[in-house]
Amino acid sequence: MSEPIRSILIVGGGTAGWMAAAALQRTLGPHARVSLVESEDIGIVGVGEATVPPIRDFNALIGLDEAEFMRETKATLKVAIVFQDWGRIGARYIHPFGTFGRGPTLADFQQTYFALKARGLAGDLDDYSVCARAADAGKVGERDPDPRSPRNSLFTAYHFDAGLYARYLRKVCEGRGVERIEGKIVDVVQRPEDGFVDGVKLEDGRILKADLFIDCTGFRGLLIEGALKAGYEDWSHWLPVDRAMAVPCASVKPLTPWTLSTAREAGWQWRIALQHRTGNGYVYCSDHLSDEAARETLLANLDGEPLAEPRALRFVTGRRKTYWDRNVVSLGLSSGFIEPLESTSIHLVQSGIFRLLQHFPDMDFSRVNIEGFNRRLGREVELIRDFVILHYHATQRDDSPFWRQVKAMPIPDSLSERVEAFRDRALLYQVGADEYFSQGSWLAVMYGQGIVPRGPNPLYAYQNAHKAAAGLRQLSDALARTVDGLPEHEAFLRANNMWSGET
Ligand code: FAD
Secondary structure, eight states, rough: OHHHOEEEEEOSSHHHHHHHHHHHHEEEEEEEEEEEEETTTTTOOOOBBOOOTHHHHHHHHHOHHHHHHHHHHHHHOOOEEESSSSSSSTTTTEESOSSTOOOOOOOOHHHHHHHHHHTTOOGGGGGOOOHHHHHHHHHHHOOOOOOGGGGGGOOEEEEEEHHHHHHHHHHHHHTTOOOEEEEEEEEEEEOOOOOOOOEEEETTEEEEOSSSSEOOOOOIIIIIIITTTEEEEEOOOTTTOEEEEEEEOOSSSOOOOOEEEEETTTTEEEEEESSSSEEEEEEEOTTTOOHHHHHHHHHHTTTSSSSSSOOOEEEOEEESSOSSEEEEEOGGGEEEOOOOGOOHHHHHHHHHHHHHHHHHOOTTTHHHHHHHHHHHHHHHHHHHHHHHHHHHHOOOOOSSSSHHHHHHOOHHHHHHHOOOOHHHHHOOOOOOTTSOOOOHHHHHHHHHHOOOOOOOOGGGGGHHHHHHHHHHHHHHHHHHHHTTTTTTHHHHHHTTOOOOOOO
């Protein structure tokens, strides 16, 4: 066994940096020194507002109190994303958390559903999802771990202010002994013999040394790209949106427990209700829309008074060719970016952290271990990429050059295979343990975007249709009763001491 890692320097203090600091400090305790360097002059991106349910596992790992976390970050709950005007103008569908149907059974829910639907014996898809029903009703509640309960599938995530989340994690980390160093890095010092990073040099001349460096410097990728030249795989031919214009506006009640994504002329607009304000942004393709036009469209489509000047952000969808190189692991925006349509960036930070803990190195930095990390995280990112591409490609929209472009573009083989399997006989599958999105997610988005299977698997023609239809009816009734009994979103937050006290 080689020497253990004794010191870790996290470079960058945005959401990624402080998440990494919290998890590493919590896991390593006194066995390694965890420090973080950041520059207030540079600041953070801080626009991430929507998350997915596994963030609960992350917050549990680092020992956060949920009610305190929600008050500190002005968080609300999220049960779904509502997609407006995506498949075609005027169409709306819900991508809920959790499953459709009764959860894991041997039979695929969608096969029964489409077999019965063809005979007029099934309702709307959303009738069979507790989260879709809760979204429609504006309700939330506690998930029940009992698999027989209709609330077993009531998964929730958070909407929060990412800037406040980073600030809150900083407070928690500093209280637990993580050292924060203020300073601007001007150079990266590498060992001449093998290129390992030895230290980072600050503007004031100090050199900060460590055994392991976590690059959380945002789009800059100061260590992974600036020093180690990992290279960037550009995916903008599949995901051509490359700009965002973001602005908060005054809240409008009731407080919706879902992210709204409205497709627009050259991209889409998000709307996210937090406790103290509503976050909005237009994510668009600069080949098809000017910044000024995006700004105008955004401001013309707000629920309430804008609370700031719109802020412009630029990005290139893609990923670092290597996430972990030598003694540098990149997390967050420094490792790549998939645009925020399915709220996956903060999730990928978390996934990178969990994988780093699984693959935690010692001082020999075994190549097999590093390659395993890169391969598995890379696979997860590619599968998310395919899922996001699906939203753009599977559309009937042809009302603007942008939509005509994405509708006609070639897509990855891995995605077309899945789309064809669904179109042919409603077949859905999950690729493996590295895939985040479930069959239920693929079902919601494929069907929601307008892909209708030619028919179900022929075996489902043999089922007793009336018995199966009665089963669906029972389920739908049970979910309706469950959601009727849930509290309204804001009432739930207030009753559970999650409300920050403002407004
Ligand atoms: P940053 O926030 O950019 O932090 C970089 C850090 O590095 C800062 O502390 C900075 O000071 C430091 N730094 C950089 N250079 C130096 C230097 N030379 N010296 C010292 N320090 C330095 N994610 C979601 O999950 N959900 C969403 O809804 C969502 N929406 C988004 C919308 C948009 C338009 C964009 C662009 C992103 C969105 N994201 C979303 C992504 C999310 O914002 C990021 O994944 C998350 O904030 C992590 O950012 P980061 O910490 O990697 O980088």
